[in-house]
Amino acid sequence: MKYLVILLLGLPIMLNAQAPDKYLFAGANANSYKGDMGDFNQWNGGFQAGIQFNKKKKLNGALQLTFGAVSDQQKVQESAQISQDPSPNSYFKSNFFAINYEVHYNIIKTSKWLVYISQGVGFIRYTPKDEFGKKLEDQPTTRAEQENFRSSSFMLPSSVGAAYFLANEVGIGIQTTFYNPLTDYLDNISELGNSDNDNILNLKLSLYFPIAFANEY
Ligand SMILES: [Ca+2]
Numbered sequence: 001m002k003y004l005v006i007l008l009l010g011l012p013i014m015l016n017a018q019a020p021d022k023y024l025f026a027g028a029n030a031n032s033y034k035g036d037m038g039d040f041n042q043w044n045g046g047f048q049a050g051i052q053f054n055k056k057k058k059l060n061g062a063l064q065l066t067f068g069a070v071s072d073q074q075k076v077q078e079s080a081q082i083s084q085d086p087s088p089n090s091y092f093k094s095n096f097f098a099i100n101y102e103v104h105y106n107i108i109k110t111s112k113w114l115v116y117i118s119q120g121v122g123f124i125r126y127t128p129k130d131e132f133g134k135k136l137e138d139q140p141t142t143r144a145e146q147e148n149f150r151s152s153s154f155m156l157p158s159s160v161g162a163a164y165f166l167a168n169e170v171g172i173g174i175q176t177t178f179y180n181p182l183t184d185y186l187d188n189i190s191e192l193g194n195s196d197n198d199n200i201l202n203l204k205l206s207l208y209f210p211i212a213f214a215n216e217y
């Protein structure tokens with residue numbers, strides 16, 4: 001009888017000690033661009049939310065939505081070169097929306113700490129605009145003749161991240177990601193620029209909340 005009482009008293013603690021199968025996460029991010037106009041010169045904020053799966057020890061999936069923006073401008077000297085026709089835009093700002101799935105490989109996973117690297121696949125939708133807020137897509141003189149683009153692309157985001165969990169299973173995490181979009185048009189410039197694709201560096205801070213209700217049924 002004594003052992004049964006101990007077992008019954010101990011059971012809820014043992015159940016609680018098990019890490020949640022899933023977390024909901026949400027937070028803020030900062031984004032910088034590398035491309036035909038420059039390398040990581042400006043930062044723009046955004047926010048993200050998603051679901052982090054947590055069941056396996058080594059490999060966990062995550063699904064996330066991100067809103068953000070990237071921008072850059074040519075230095076005055078560079079844009080003051082002899083005007084040519086067509087001439088590429090000297091400024092852009094692209095608001096973007098991205099959805100991606102990623103697989104995390106956990107380097108460290110304890111009840112308190114999580115350190116991982118991840119590779120994902122996703123989709124990004126972006127809208128490059130000039131300094132007056134007008135869409136560059138609608139301004140053909142900023143690109144080579146007959147050069148058009150789609151304002152959406154696949155991406156292959158690569159990340160490294162870490163999270164710390166409190167006793168109540170709420171966590172705080174940071175993640176650094178290169179989006180690796182399969183496009184050169186985040187800045188509206190491709191043929192009049194260099195041959196590399198554009199990229200986005202995304203730094204994010206998220207709070208994690210256990211999704212517990214799934215286990216109660
Ligand atoms: Ca570009």
Ligand SMILES: [Ca+2]
Nearest residue numbers: 193194195196
């Ligand atoms: Ca390029």
